[in-house]
Amino acid sequence: MAYAPQRRIPATYMRGGTSKGVFFRLEDLPEAARVPGPARDALLLRVIGSPDPYGKHTDGMGGATSSTSKCVIIAKSSVPGHDVDYLYGQVSIDTAFVDWSGNCGNLSSAVGPFAIANGLLDPSKVPQDGLCTVRIWQANIGKTIVAHVPMAGGQVQEIGDFELDGVSFPAAEIVLEFIDPADEGEGEGGGAMFPTGNLVDELDVPGVGTLKATMINAGIPTVFVNAADIGYTGSELQDAINGDAKALAMFEAIRAHAAVRMGLIKDVSEAATRQHTPKVAFVAPAASYTASSGKRVAAADIDLCVRALSMGKLHHAMMGTASVAIAAAAAVPGTVVNAASGGGTRNVVTFGHPSGTLRVGADVRQVDGQWTVTKAVMSRSARVLMDGAVRVPADVC
CATH class of the missing domain: 3.10.310.10 (Diaminopimelate Epimerase; Chain A, domain 1)
Structure with a gap:
């Protein structure tokens, strides 16, 4: 039986804070995966290597932990006053499930660097040196994140002396501002900081x-x-x-x-x-x-x-x-x-x-x-670990 060659999809493997994940530009995904639904979920599951009954992610990019079984999709923003839209998928390790119900604060620190490096910002907003301010629309929960990304010589500065417990090596500091971060929620208490109405x-x-x-x-x-x-x-x-x-x-x-x-x-x-x-x-x-x-x-x-x-x-x-x-x-x-x-x-x-x-x-x-x-407000760091393309079987989506 003949099998089609694997599909090649441009991607970047990044660490953000104490997490890491596979980052995609929306426009680089196969057409069926550019919209929410089974095709997108199937693609990301295969990229990560889930579901894996062995719990190892041997046949995928995942790291078999909640911190390393993540995918991110970035696009130029559809929301006024923002630079990019950021969509985050938490991929289950042992079940065929991608959870889109929340954000990843750690990987939020890698969104700005990815957007800058991939030409998703207006060039006039990107300084040669100093801080580049990236306004991010967090599409999972409908919130704004402002990332202050250090620049050097027109490129994202990744190496520095900022130390973050949980990360082995120092890197450049990225300051994140989570604006009005109360999650929208659902049900009777949706949108309230304390959804039950009580502090305890x-x-x-x-x-x-x-x-x-x-x-x-x-x-x-x-x-x-x-x-x-x-x-x-x-x-x-x-x-x-x-x-x-x-x-x-x-x-x-x-x-x-x-x-x-x-x-x-x-x-x-x-x-x-x-x-x-x-x-x-x-x-x-x-x-x-x-x-x-x-x-x-x-x-x-x-x-x-x-x-x-x-x-x-x-x-x-x-x-x-x-x-x-x-x-x-x-x-x-x-x-x-x-x-x-x-x-x-x-x-x-x-x-x-x-x-x-x-x-x-x-x-x-x-x-x-x-x-x-x-x-x-908190400080994090981010670094590109590898870029190029991931490969998945042609029949995935």
Whole structure:
């Protein structure tokens, strides 16, 4: 039997923050994959190498973790006042599923560099040296991100001395501003920073108990619980949780019931169809611990400890979007995150995660009794790892 040659699709493999993914220009995709639907999903699944029952992504570009099973599609913006549209797909590892329900804050840092390098910006907006400001429309959630990308000699500056815990080597700093980052959400609480209307809820989770929880739409829908309430200290590393099937089932139960309370799904049975959101995280007061790199994190250097799960596993560092949620929740007196950080008011928080620490800021305000976050700011870095083309079987799409 004769088989057609593989299809060649221009692509760039990039690291952004503590994640990496395959980046495409919309115009370079096969025609059937230029619009949402089964053809696009099938293409991205094959690019990444999913579904993989072995959980290794041996036959694809994925890295078999939630941080490395990602695809991004970039196009010149269709939204006035923006330079590019950014669409993000979180590809499941072991199932044939691409989740389009949220953003990736880490890969957001690579969008500006990719857009500049691929000629998607008006040349008059790109300086030879200094900072290039890229206004990004995050199409998954309908939000604006402003990236400040360093330039040198007319090209994106990738190498520098900015260190980001969770990334092995230093690089050039990229400052990201997430404008009005409260996720639109769905259901009764859609569009509200606190979709249930409360800073703290009693979340009933069968088999787990009743937990004090802060559920927030900022950066990405996230549910925060206290580490002590579920038997943890907040200083755990991946090995303490990701090999524990009972613990992972508990976290998925918390996530599913929080999703219902947040109006993201109607029934817990729907949680499997929305794996990317909401995130579930647990917090604890600042404490000293040794990060996964062997670096010692001192309690005096952080405001609190946070651990978060992504796609069913404890994240090796911290998702960028969840960092926005952490900063926003920490800034509002009365949330479980604010309480863990010592209470009071703050617009900047430094938290400890499995790979080290991260500092992130958020501006919040209260209008007519409702809290809103106007902006969150953090620093990330990005680098091209490889560019050229990916290849997929001709019959994929």
